[in-house]
Amino acid sequence: MSKAVFLTNYPAGMPGPEHFETRDVDVPKPDEGEMLCRTVWMSVDPYMRGRMRPDVKSYIPPFSLDAPLEGGAVSEVVESNVPGFEAGDYIVDFLGGWKEFYISKGERTQKVDPNLAPLSSYLGVLGMPGMTAWAGVTQILKPQEGETLFVSGAAGAVGSVVCQLGKAKGARVVASAGSKEKCDWLVEEAGVDVALNYKDYKNANELTKALAEAAPKGVNCYFENVGGMHLEAALNCIALGGRMALCGMIAVYNNTEVEPGPPNLVNLIGRGVMARGFIVSEYMDKTMEFAAEVAPLLAQGKIKYQESVYEGIEKAPDAFVGLFKGENKGKAVVRVGPDRS
């Protein structure tokens, strides 16, 4: 027997432990063209909240209530009938999350080398969140030396890489995060120029004032992870010819009513702003470019990262819900099984 986490009902509003159940399931047997994999690390990500809305059409289908949840994971191949994979290989895929064992056909599966970087980092800085940060910065925002880059959700998995890529490109970086501890890390470790604790500001006007002081020449580039008052403040401070990479809006993911848009969208027009939404999968053909740029920066210590580690598959729901409460510092990961690499 092994364990897997199921969604028991679709949450309305903030998800909680009552929406999840860890159940005993059989360890499956691989047929021809299949391999048995053992999950070592799994990722919890904000996008999973979107998969818990069966009524909303999205780029990815909703989770079923009749099968274990799925998501990004680093796993060990236990037994393989798939050419190119053998027992003992480590892989990253989007199936292995929320379960201890599973069958894979090796599709959308990438082998990873545990000797190059810790296995869990392939779910964070060297994985999908790092790639998202890299795509938004290098393919959309393209910050120039001396320009100001504003990053919301700056201490998280994506935001912390955005900040450091921005610094590596010579930008002045203004970051926003939800605690003093996170802001201190951003200044002292990630090297941002100013970190704003958004919880010090009651509304968009107050945040706008603080952002205008931190970015006296205006915001040339905005990396959007949060939405709500952050977007409104960024639109107030955006410079002529500014660029916005719209990556996520976590502040609205648990809303039960539609969030009204910011009242100052008109600034996009007069200031000639380019606002571009994106999903990381658009840029998957550039994975090698991402790795070639980010892996050396990581090895040289020019990109630092934090992880919030939750121990055991039973903690996966807490890890997921914690994303919406700001509990994680950097990438939130769950250790599902022993790392024997």
Ligand SMILES: NC(=O)c1ccc[n+]([C@@H]2O[C@H](COP(=O)([O-])OP(=O)(O)OC[C@H]3O[C@@H](n4cnc5c(N)ncnc54)[C@H](OP(=O)(O)O)[C@@H]3O)[C@@H](O)[C@H]2O)c1
């Ligand atoms: N477009 C894509 O392809 C793509 C890919 C990956 C991620 N994303 C998006 O990127 C964003 C960041 O993802 P991530 O994986 O890096 O998550 P993360 O930042 O590691 O974790 C989520 C963080 O969001 C902040 N947060 C939660 N609720 C908030 C609220 N109401 N207002 C302000 N901040 C709030 C919390 O930090 P604080 O303590 O600072 O509040 C929390 O730690 C999300 O919006 C996600 O959906 C998009």
